[in-house]
Amino acid sequence: MDGAPEVDTLRSLKRISDPTRARILRLLLEAPDGRGSVTRLAERLELRQPTVSHHLKLLREEGLVVRAQDGRTAWYSITPAEVDRVAELVHEDQPSDDAAALDRIVTDLATRYRGILAPESIDQYVRDSFDRLDGRKNRASLTSAFAVSRLDAVLRARGERSAEPEVLFVCVQNAGRSQLASAILRQLAGDRVIVRTAGSEPADTVRSTIVTVLDEVGTPLGGEFPKPLTDEAVRAADYVITMGCGDACPIYPGREYLDWDIPDPVGQPITAVRAIRDDIEGRVRDLLEHIVRERLVNATTTD
Template identity: 45%
Template structure:
């Protein structure tokens, strides 16, 4: 994750209240695993990450809370504080706006609660590609509520498999993970018709991955 830029110095009253409320909710979930300082540090650094490129400022506290929750879940796995035995797959691409979002959408759709999918980007965009959203909607999968985000060390370390799609040397490498590169066209700038073949190839590969992981597809 990039270095904090302390965008919280210019918080509105509503945003400050929303962040305090988010910290309480996160504490309710993770207080048995982490101290208040750790929880708030993850929340605030997540906020700073999104604040530098946010399009709609009103959603920043919610995005920060969602990302901090994911990061804290990952840290709990890394530190052995969570033992659900469910495999975690991390899908990575450059902007986390197209390929990795579609892959996560298919994986979650087919795996249900039998596995977990996360996604991230080396240079996260400002929103998910609308053509990718439309292409996935054609398959009955809604990714419109997703958002581009970076990866962090704890998220990569918590993953059992890391699937990369075009992030090149920027993709993280940690020992003991399963790594696989999927060579796929970048849907950036494509219309829905051009995205469909990419979408279909991602679906095929996700189903193969689920089979290899021993996760029955729904």
């Protein structure tokens, strides 16, 4: 029946919305052996055993928990087929410790860029990246990836990174056209070209139709996600390709700017999105040939 998964999820959320049941599930998920008895759970929760038994009964009725008898003790664990869904639901129900996550990211990146970038600069970029990704799911991990991209762009703009040409694709939401172009160029160019994307008004996620039409031609999107347009991304680029974002992109000398007039795939049927993909692929192939020719000319001139 259409909509059944959503109904199941909402019902599960209702079950987990009770703080005691959420804590029971969290304890079961975090238990070293993946299980817990009424006695053990009651002690951890500082509740009476009948109360814990009542909540476990409701969770069993929902199919989120299974019961196994071992001698005189009944053990409860997360239903194997529901572990991922329960982990996601419980995670969403549990407040995240943003401060601790950011401190960990800063510490890890300070190790990564030791001797290259000052810890104070890393801290600034991490916290600014976190602020720019407000409201995103998996915000901490996205912050880490976004900060790394920005820090690498800073180094490249200083001339402290590899000499491969860099292309920046920019559209409004960084969820459609720019993602199509970047995925196709990465597939065609491999390590010969550094590819980045950004959006003047980025969405939360890449559109599902974009993932679908890329998958149809065997082109992976990878771990890409919509990112805000930043000054350092433009400074690091050799080629800046804009698609419908108007004057949002700053202009710096020494970069080649192209504006591709391509329809926005938002709200378009899948057949139209395929046509947009094919149009972009042709432009990307031409762009890659142009980049290769320019590099050959520059190399010959240098020699």
